[in-house]
Amino acid sequence: MSADRGASGTERTDDASAPPVVLKLGGSLITDKNRPETLDDAALAAACDAVASALADGAVDRLVVVHGGGSFGHHHASEHGVSTTAGTADAGAVMDIHSAMTELNRAVLNRLHERDVPAVPVHPLSLSARLEGPDGDLDLPLSSTATLLGEGFVPVLHGDGVATAGAGVTVVSGDELVVELAVGLGARRVGVCSTVPGVLDSDGEVIPSIDSFEAVADALGASDATDVSGGMAAKVRELLALDAPAHVFGAAGLEPFLRGEDAGTRID
Numbered sequence: 001m002s003a004d005r006g007a008s009g010t011e012r013t014d015d016a017s018a019p020p021v022v023l024k025l026g027g028s029l030i031t032d033k034n035r036p037e038t039l040d041d042a043a044l045a046a047a048c049d050a051v052a053s054a055l056a057d058g059a060v061d062r063l064v065v066v067h068g069g070g071s072f073g074h075h076h077a078s079e080h081g082v083s084t085t086a087g088t089a090d091a092g093a094v095m096d097i098h099s100a101m102t103e104l105n106r107a108v109l110n111r112l113h114e115r116d117v118p119a120v121p122v123h124p125l126s127l128s129a130r131l132e133g134p135d136g137d138l139d140l141p142l143s144s145t146a147t148l149l150g151e152g153f154v155p156v157l158h159g160d161g162v163a164t165a166g167a168g169v170t171v172v173s174g175d176e177l178v179v180e181l182a183v184g185l186g187a188r189r190v191g192v193c194s195t196v197p198g199v200l201d202s203d204g205e206v207i208p209s210i211d212s213f214e215a216v217a218d219a220l221g222a223s224d225a226t227d228v229s230g231g232m233a234a235k236v237r238e239l240l241a242l243d244a245p246a247h248v249f250g251a252a253g254l255e256p257f258l259r260g261e262d263a264g265t266r267i268d
């Protein structure tokens, strides 16, 4: 596409290499994580409203969205014994996980399109690999995402299955994708929006900022719900590795974050 506008009329930026904002919409936020394959429609609509208005008024000009699995990916992965480290050689299991995730992706895209956000899908299963086995680094080629951004689109990636040398297909979490995208695209800011208002200390209070894992490790747990990718502890560990400032926040923090303000817990 070489026109000056994106798919639904969003103006593309003059500087195709300007650093993007990378935003993860947590599966806990946009789905009911305790009921298989159930959206939280109100939460998803509110998140899409915030994204649409930040793009429309220019608070954000280049945005990559990633969403998690919630009750779409995690239940299937868990039923098949597949996680970020345990793989499967069963194509049926891969299809159960991937199909659930593409169905959720479709729902996210539809809600964004209804608000004129020029969102297009990027499916990690078709792109990505762990070339050195389950403990190896994730290889996520970014040329399609970067080019889509430069052409005025909002790429929407999601947690998915990922080809893994020696293990078949494992799970790649949205959190891992956020880190790869942030590093590879030189993100300006990173936001992780979940059901909690931030990373909580052992008294349940939001920790304003985190700069070391050890300082908060005791307060960090896994997810309350079925989750094969490590919950909050894994999130904080991965976000600490980034150069770009990252924020973990709840639904109420999304709009301030997109407007460039601090929200929830800042992780640097």
Ligand SMILES: Nc1ncnc2c1ncn2[C@@H]1O[C@H](COP(=O)(O)OP(=O)(O)OP(=O)(O)O)[C@@H](O)[C@H]1O
Pocket (backbone or CB within 6 Å): 025, 026, 027, 028, 029, 067, 068, 069, 070, 071, 074, 174, 193, 194, 195, 196, 198, 199, 200, 201, 219, 220, 221, 222, 223, 224, 225, 227, 229, 230, 231, 232, 233
């Ligand atoms: N110290 C903590 N502070 C905040 N949340 C915590 C903490 N320890 C554990 N958690 C859990 O982490 C969850 C958020 O992580 P989770 O991976 O479930 O969210 P998500 O990214 O929205 O979902 P998904 O992985 O499906 O995308 C919270 O709902 C809470 O249950």
Ligand SMILES: C=C(C)CCOP(=O)(O)O
Pocket (backbone or CB within 6 Å): 027, 067, 068, 069, 070, 073, 074, 077, 097, 101, 158, 159, 160, 161, 171, 172, 173, 174, 175, 228, 229
């Ligand atoms: C379970 C699957 C397939 C996706 C996991 O992504 P996450 O919810 O971001 O951890």
